Amino acid sequence: MSIITVQNLHKNFGGTHVLDDINFQVAEGEFLTIVGPSGCGKSTLLRILAGLERQTEGHVTINGRIVDHEPPYLRNVGMVFQNYALYPHMTVFDNLAFGMMARRVPRPEIRKRVVEVANLLGIEQFLAEKPKILSGGQRQRVAMGRALVRDPVIFLMDEPLSNLDALLRERMRMELRHLHEKLHIPTIYVTHDQTEAMTLADRIAVMKDGKVLQVGTPEQVYHEPQTEFVAKFLGSPPMNIVPVDIAHNRILPVNEPGYVTTLPDRPDLSKISRVSSVSLGFRPEAVKFVAPSHDDLKIPMLVDAIETLGARYHVHGHWGRTPLTVVMNEYRPLKRGQSLVCAIPWHQLHWFNHETESRLPKLATEPFTNLVGSPL
Amino acid sequence: MKRTILVYLLRVFVASLFAMPVYWVFVIATSYHGAAYQLPPVWRPLFHWKPLVFVWTHTPWARYVFNSVFITATTIVFVVVTSAFAGYALAEIKFPGNTLYFYAMLGVMMLPQQALLVPQYVLMYHLHLLNSYAGLIIPFGASTSGIFLFRQFFLKLPVSYREVARIEGVSTLTYLRRVAIPLARPAVATTVLLTFISSWNQFQWPLIMTNSPSLQPIELALSHYMQAYQSNWRDLTSAALIALSPILIVFAFTQRHIVSAVAGGDVGQKE
Amino acid sequence: MNHIVPSHVETLEPIKPKIWQRWREPLVGYGLILPSLWIFLVFYYGPALFLLYISFFHWSIFQNRSSFVGLHNFVILFHQPIFWQSLLNTGYFVVAVVPVTTLLAIALALLLREAAGLRKGKVAQTLVFLPHVTPVVATSIIWVWIFNPNFGLANVVLHLLHLPSLLWLSSVHWALPSVMIYTIWHSLGLYTVLFLAGLATIPKHVLEAAQVDGARGWLTFRRVLWPLVSPITFFVIVLASITTMQTFSQIYTLTGGPHGGAGGPAFSTTTDSLLIYQTAFLYLHFSLASAMSLILFVLILGLTLIQKLIADRFVFYR
Numbered sequence: 010m011s012i013i014t015v016q017n018l019h020k021n022f023g024g025t026h027v028l029d030d031i032n033f034q035v036a037e038g039e040f041l042t043i044v045g046p047s048g049c050g051k052s053t054l055l056r057i058l059a060g061l062e063r064q065t066e067g068h069v070t071i072n073g074r075i076v077d078h079e080p081p082y083l084r085n086v087g088m089v090f091q092n093y094a095l096y097p098h099m100t101v102f103d104n105l106a107f108g109m110m111a112r113r114v115p116r117p118e119i120r121k122r123v124v125e126v127a128n129l130l131g132i133e134q135f136l137a138e139k140p141k142i143l144s145g146g147q148r149q150r151v152a153m154g155r156a157l158v159r160d161p162v163i164f165l166m167d168e169p170l171s172n173l174d175a176l177l178r179e180r181m182r183m184e185l186r187h188l189h190e191k192l193h194i195p196t197i198y199v200t201h202d203q204t205e206a207m208t209l210a211d212r213i214a215v216m217k218d219g220k221v222l223q224v225g226t227p228e229q230v231y232h233e234p235q236t237e238f239v240a241k242f243l244g245s246p247p248m249n250i251v252p253v254d255i256a257h258n259r260i261l262p263v264n265e266p267g268y269v270t271t272l273p274d275r276p277d278l279s280k281i282s283r284v285s286s287v288s289l290g291f292r293p294e295a296v297k298f299v300a301p302s303h304d305d306l307k308i309p310m311l312v313d314a315i316e317t318l319g320a321r322y323h324v325h326g327h328w329g330r331t332p333l334t335v336v337m338n339e340y341r342p343l344k345r346g347q348s349l350v351c352a353i354p355w356h357q358l359h360w361f362n363h364e365t366e367s368r369l370p371k372l373a374t375e376p377f378t379n380l381v382g383s384p385l
Numbered sequence: 386m387k388r389t390i391l392v393y394l395l396r397v398f399v400a401s402l403f404a405m406p407v408y409w410v411f412v413i414a415t416s417y418h419g420a421a422y423q424l425p426p427v428w429r430p431l432f433h434w435k436p437l438v439f440v441w442t443h444t445p446w447a448r449y450v451f452n453s454v455f456i457t458a459t460t461i462v463f464v465v466v467t468s469a470f471a472g473y474a475l476a477e478i479k480f481p482g483n484t485l486y487f488y489a490m491l492g493v494m495m496l497p498q499q500a501l502l503v504p505q506y507v508l509m510y511h512l513h514l515l516n517s518y519a520g521l522i523i524p525f526g527a528s529t530s531g532i533f534l535f536r537q538f539f540l541k542l543p544v545s546y547r548e549v550a551r552i553e554g555v556s557t558l559t560y561l562r563r564v565a566i567p568l569a570r571p572a573v574a575t576t577v578l579l580t581f582i583s584s585w586n587q588f589q590w591p592l593i594m595t596n597s598p599s600l601q602p603i604e605l606a607l608s609h610y611m612q613a614y615q616s617n618w619r620d621l622t623s624a625a626l627i628a629l630s631p632i633l634i635v636f637a638f639t640q641r642h643i644v645s646a647v648a649g650g651d652v653g654q655k656e
Numbered sequence: 657m658n659h660i661v662p663s664h665v666e667t668l669e670p671i672k673p674k675i676w677q678r679w680r681e682p683l684v685g686y687g688l689i690l691p692s693l694w695i696f697l698v699f700y701y702g703p704a705l706f707l708l709y710i711s712f713f714h715w716s717i718f719q720n721r722s723s724f725v726g727l728h729n730f731v732i733l734f735h736q737p738i739f740w741q742s743l744l745n746t747g748y749f750v751v752a753v754v755p756v757t758t759l760l761a762i763a764l765a766l767l768l769r770e771a772a773g774l775r776k777g778k779v780a781q782t783l784v785f786l787p788h789v790t791p792v793v794a795t796s797i798i799w800v801w802i803f804n805p806n807f808g809l810a811n812v813v814l815h816l817l818h819l820p821s822l823l824w825l826s827s828v829h830w831a832l833p834s835v836m837i838y839t840i841w842h843s844l845g846l847y848t849v850l851f852l853a854g855l856a857t858i859p860k861h862v863l864e865a866a867q868v869d870g871a872r873g874w875l876t877f878r879r880v881l882w883p884l885v886s887p888i889t890f891f892v893i894v895l896a897s898i899t900t901m902q903t904f905s906q907i908y909t910l911t912g913g914p915h916g917g918a919g920g921p922a923f924s925t926t927t928d929s930l931l932i933y934q935t936a937f938l939y940l941h942f943s944l945a946s947a948m949s950l951i952l953f954v955l956i957l958g959l960t961l962i963q964k965l966i967a968d969r970f971v972f973y974r
Contacts, residue, residue, distance in 0.1 A: 061548050078677050082554025094545035098567050107563070108553025159553070392774060395767055400780035403787055403841065406798045413801070422807045467692040480685035490692065493700050495960070499902040499929040500953035503936045503945045504703035504710060524699040527692035557684050586791040588905045593937055607793045608909055611800075618801055625794040636789050640782045643789065647846060648853035 011036050011070075012163055012195045013058065018067035020053055020219075027053050029219040031067070035163070038193040040186075044206035044242070045216035051199045054216075055165050058197065060084050072162050087156030087194075091168040093148050095140040095155075101127075102136040105155050126154045130188075145173045146181055153188070164196040170205065182208060203243050207231070215239045237366040240290050240359060246323060246334045250290045252363050260289070260306070262329035273304050273355055287369070290359035293323070294336040301352035308351045310335070312343045324349065410629060414622040421618035440623040448599065449606040450627065456521050456602055457584040463526030464580045465573060469566050471527075472535025477547060487536075494529050502593060509594055516597050525584065531576040538572040539565060575646040578639055585632060603628045707953065711946040729947035739948065741923055742931040745832060746901060749927055753836050754896045760844055761892065762885070765851035766877075781852065785845035792842065796909040799838050800825065803910075810834075825910060828924045835925060838906050843899070847892050854888035855881070894963050898956055904929040928952050 011034040020028035028050045035041045043051045056062045058069055060081035069076055076084050095104050103110075105123045114122075127133040130150045140148055149169060156164060170178045170185075186209055189196060200206050206213050207227045214224045215238075223235045234240035234248075241247040252263045261269040263286075291306075301307060308328055315337075316323040322337040326349065335351055343349065360369040412430045413421050414437060420427045440446065474480070475487050505524070506515075514520030542565065550560040566573065588604040595601060601609070607628050614620055636643065714725045733739050764784060768777035787795065802809045803824035811821045824834045862880060911925045912918040919926035919934065926934075928948065936945035 059548075059552060061551060080677075080680070081548075081552045086552065088549070088552050090545040090549070092543055092545055094543060094549045096546065096564055096568070098564075107550075108555060111550075111553065111555040111559050111563075155549070389774060392767065396777045396780040399764060399767065400777075400783040403845065404783040406795060406802065406841070407786060407790060409801075410795070410798045413798070421801060425812065426807075426809055467695070470688040471692040474685045474688035478681060478685035478688070480682035483685065486689055486693065489701075490696060493696050495957075496700055496704055497898070497902055497953055497956040499904060499932060500949040500956070501700065501703045501707065503932065503942060503949050504706040505699065506936065507710070507942070508699070508703055508706065524695065527695040532692060557688070582789050586789075588791070588793055589908075589933075592908075593933070604791050604793045607791075607797070608912070611793070611797060611909065612912060621797050622801075625797045628791050628794040632789055632791060636786065640785070641778075644782065644785055644849055645853075647785075647788075648849045 012039075012072060013197070014068075014070040015054075015058070016068045016070070018054070018057065018069065019065045020050070020057060020062070021065045026219050028057070028064070031221050033214055033221060033224050035195050035197060038195060040189050040196045040198065040209060040211045041214060042198045042200060042206040042210040042212075043214045043216060044200055044203055046242075047201055049216045050219040051201075051216050052167055055088075055167055055197060055199050059086050059088050059165050085159065085162045087159055087161030087164050089149075089152050089156050089164070089166040089169045091171055093140075093152040093169075093172075095148060095151055097140055100137055100139055101132065101143070101151050104140065104151060105136075105158050108155075108159060122158050126158045129157070130154050146177050149173065149181055157192075161194065164194050164198075166196065166198045168200055169198075171200070171202070178205075185209060203245070207243065213243075215242060217242075233368070234290075234359065235368045237288060237290070237361050240361075244292060246293045246336070248290050248292050248359070249331075249333045249335075250288050250361070251328060251331045251333070253287055253289045255287060262331050265329035268309065268329040270306070270308055273306060275304075275355060286363035288361040288363040288366075290361060291353045291357055293334045295353050295357035296335040296337075296351040297354070298337065298341070298349070298352070301350075302354070304355045305352040306355065306358060308333075308353070310349045310351050312345060312347045312349050314345065315343050407629070407633070410622050410625050413618055414626045416619065418619055421622075436619045437623045437626065440620050441627065444610070444624075445598075446603075446606070446624065446627055449601055449603045452600060453585060453602040453604075453628075456518065456587070457581055459518075459522050460525050460584045461577050461580045463522065464528045464531050465576055467527045468531030468535045468576055469561065469569065469573075471532045472537075472572075473539050473561055473565060475532065475536045476539035490529050490532055502589075506593055514594075516595050516600060518600065520594050521587075521591055521600070521602070524590075525580075525587075528576070528580065530579065534572045534575055535569060538569045542568060574639075574642065578635070578643055579646060581635060582632065582643070704953075707946055707949055710943065711950040714943055725943075729943045730951075733944055733947050733951075738923060738926065738931065742926050742928050745923075745925065746927040746929075749832060749836065749903065750897055750900050752833070753839055753900045754893060756836075757840055757844055757847055757896050757900075758889065758892055760840065761847035761851050762889070764844065764848040765855055766881075768848070769852060769855045776852075781849065785849055787842045788845040790842070792905040793909050795842070796838065796906055799841075800910060803834050826921060828922050831911060831921060831925045835903075835907055835910055838910060839900065839903060842906065843896070847896065850888055850892055851885065854885050858884050890963070894960060897959055897963070901952070901956055901959070902929050903927060904933065908933070 014034040015031055018028055018031040019026070031054060033041070043054065045051050053062065057064050058071075060076065060079060060083075064077070071084055071086070095101075096107070099107065102123055105126065106119045109119045109122065123136070124133065127136055130153060132147060132150050132154060135143060135147060135151070140151065143151065149172075152169065170181050173181060182205060189209075198205075198209060210227055212224060212226055213230050215222045215230060217238050223230055223239050225233075230239060231243055234243065237250055241250065253260050254263050255272070258272045258274065259269050260272050289306075297305065310324075310326040310328050310333055312324060312326045313332075314325045316325070320338075322340060324335050324337055324343065326333055326335075333351075361367065362369055412427060415433050416427055416431050417433065418436075420431075471486075471490065475483060509515050509520050512520075514523070546564060546568075547560065550564065555563075585602075586604060587602060588608065591600075591602050591605045592608070595605070598606070598609075607624055610624050611621060710722075711729060712724060712726060713722045714728065768781050768784070770776035805811060805821065805823050805826060808824070810824055814821055822830050825831050858881065862884070863876070907925055907927060907930050908918045911920055917934075919930050929952075932945050932948050932952065935941045935948065
């Protein structure tokens with residue numbers, strides 16, 4: 010059974026669609042990350058789930074109960090804010106106990122519960138301290154603890170790690186994942202950081218302009234991105250996407266006949282060429298430089314620069330006028346202006362309809378329908 | 386460097402010019418009888434406390450001081466509570482009329498007080514508030530500057546503070562009492578100080594709204610005393626000293642805060 | 657990912673929020689503004705409206721009868737020489753006090769500010785501000801003594817300057833100026849502090865740039881300080897005008913007592929506020945007093961508006 014279900018959710022704010030027909034659900038014990046650029050509506054979505062804002066249309070179901078008009082405290086969610094929102098004049102203990110005190114929970118029970126949670130998170134030695142003296146990571150833990158003491162049905166986290174420095178962020182990420190595996194409380198985690206989204210999630214929802222573009226496991230969204238945006242947003246360096254013209258077995262960047270190359274001989278080839286405008290995508294790390302097979306697409310790239318990252322190298326160059334970036338695992342001497350043949354295995358190629366920016370269906374299995382003929 | 390010395394000398398001169406009259410209240414009150422008539426004037430205080438004790442014990446100053454203290458203290462409590470409430474509503478709560486009320490409450494400052502006294506008196510008469518503590522307190526129980534101050538302060542609190550409370554099921558009143566107001570200590574301090582000064586210095590309102598000596602606050606009593614003891618300067622200044630001392634003591638300890646509060650400085654800053 | 661909506665919620669009808677749910681938050685807001693709202697309405701806005709009403713009625717607090725008399729109250733008022741005298745006195749008071757206060761406040765602020773090689777005169781600032789927080793009656797007592805023609809300090813100073821002695825509060829010509837002196841003493845600190853706050857907001861680099869350009873003294877002030885300080889000047893002038901127009905306590909206290917009823921000698925210190933007070937609460941002519949109040953109300957509002965208009969044209973806003 011799903012813990013939280015979001016159905017046809019819309020949010021309009023002064024004429025603009027902040028959220029546009031959002032649908033997804035979170036299963037028992039699942040960790041869902043919502044990732045997208047700033048302003049995509051992900052935080053608004055989280056706040057609607059918490060009840061801090063109200064949707065314009067659609068339903069939110071928590072634990073089988075429709076909560077559309079329920080105030081936040083009846084939804085039994087635990088929320089962790091980006092700035093932690095710890096009350097600076099209260100001790101850690103009081104911060105953790107504040108909600109229960111206000112609800113008139115008996116003292117001994119409050120004490121028991123707070124100590125339990127503090128032990129779990131390793132903050133028991135700070136209970137008598139004010140948040141001011143705590144480090145960023147400790148404050149983060151206290152904020153987690155406050156969400157946890159209520160024994161919530163679901164955790165809602167709004168960029169909880171973005172106030173920490175890079176090193177600490179990585180450590181807290183691991184801690185969070187450990188905690189989740191220990192407690193199995195379903196979690197919705199909003200972030201703009203794709204690494205965080207990928208490493209923490211059971212499933213990822215990618216958002217842009219108030220829409221959920223794709224929901225799936227990290228593998229799914231990485232290997233089968235449904236839109237050009239998802240393809241570019243996840244993965245670093247981002248996927249190379251080149252609008253191309255295709256004629257017979259020849260492929261070239263749009264309107265640049267000087268850079269034509271040959272497509273491998275595939276039975277499903279004719280199906281791509283029937284789409285009016287196509288974009289070709291491939292990940293920088295999918296490129297091979299040795300032992301190309303006849304199934305590979307070979308792209309002649311002119312090298313612009315090479316970046317050394319230690320373990321690997323980023324080669325920046327261009328194919329026609331389109332800039333490309335590829336990852337090289339072994340050093341080879343390259344000069345500016347030199348031509349480098351990049352071989353990409355057929356199954357590593359992503360094809361998109363350039364007009365709709367959406368993924369073309371799996372070539373080998375699905376037949377093309379309703380597609381206009383090639384312009385060439 | 387000559388110019389620097391000149392500036393400092395000028396500063397000393399100006400400062401003593403302004404402080405002198407207040408200083409003289411003290412000199413004459415604690416001096417010998419007839420010191421007020423000396424030419425050239427007396428400059429050094431003699432610290433004779435007898436006249437002060439005499440004035441205190443032979444006229445009901447204790448009563449007047451009590452009245453002032455009671456009226457001031459109650460007014461302060463009223464103002465802090467109403468200001469914190471309204472300031473919070475204006476800053477954090479969306480309700481139809483929010484902006485309207487903001488301007489309406491600022492508009493109170495535009496109403497000329499002297500022009501309102503007659504209708505206010507009639508109103509107090511009909512509400513049976515003449516000659517009552519309530520009549521001296523309630524009309525001053527709300528303050529535009531107090532509300533404004535609290536509003537500015539609450540606007541600076543992170544929104545998430547309140548959202549945490551909403552998620553935890555903490556009522557607005559509890560949140561105000563346990564979180565918002567304790568965090569707004571600088572705003573509370575400023576409001577208390579400014580209300581203290583204006584309330585303690587009240588004169589015209591009690592003059593019009595009361596005629597019973599037992600209700601008189603100290604300033605009003607002092608003006609009656611002044612008419613009765615026209616030229617008994619030592620007793621007069623002793624009485625004035627009683628009215629002045631609380632203000633002087635509070636000002637001595639909080640002058641920096643008061644000055645920056647009046648100048649619209651950064652007293653609203655959160656800790 | 658298509659089938660993500662489970663069957664058990666698919667058939668749900670949209671639910672309308674209950675009324676109390678929609679109004680919960682606004683009601684809390686209304687509850688919180690209520691304590692101050694009713695005070696403002698009952699004790700300030702109410703009387704303001706009531707003033708409009710009673711000015712056009714013949715009316716007494718001791719009778720329940722009242723009758724509409726139109727402009728009658730104003731006609732009577734305009735036939736009273738003392739009314740015109742009070743307006744004249746008020747005008748004199750404002751026209752003398754406001755410019756002097758403003759200029760002195762600017763001068764003091766310049767003297768006390770932090771400048772090249774000079775620290776801010778904090779102690780002096782505090783002492784200049786001190787009179788503003790003192791209760792008017794308490795400090796009036798010492799000023800009555802200072803203004804005493806026989807042994808007061810004011811005449812001692814005049815004597816030192818080889819000037820003739822004055823009767824001060826007992827003189828028809830000098831009583832109002834005496835009150836002006838007290839008023840300036842009592843309020844100057846406030847305006848000085850306002851100017852100091854304004855000067856403190858001027859970025860150091862602006863002043864330094866002016867000095868590098870060779871501007872000194874008057875020119876620095878005229879070209880650099882003044883444009884930046886003029887909005888505060890405007891504010892100070894408005895505030896000072898509105899406050900001085902309504903001066904009551906010090907006039908009542910300084911001119912009462914030994915000099916007969918307040919406002920003397922010979923009505924030379926009877927300003928509008930004082931006349932309203934006396935008409936209403938001494939002679940119990942409430943209708944006349946209301947008519948006067950309404951005129952004062954309109955005058956003050958008009959003054960504010962005129963100053964606003966002037967300021968909009970001339971004041972340099974950053």
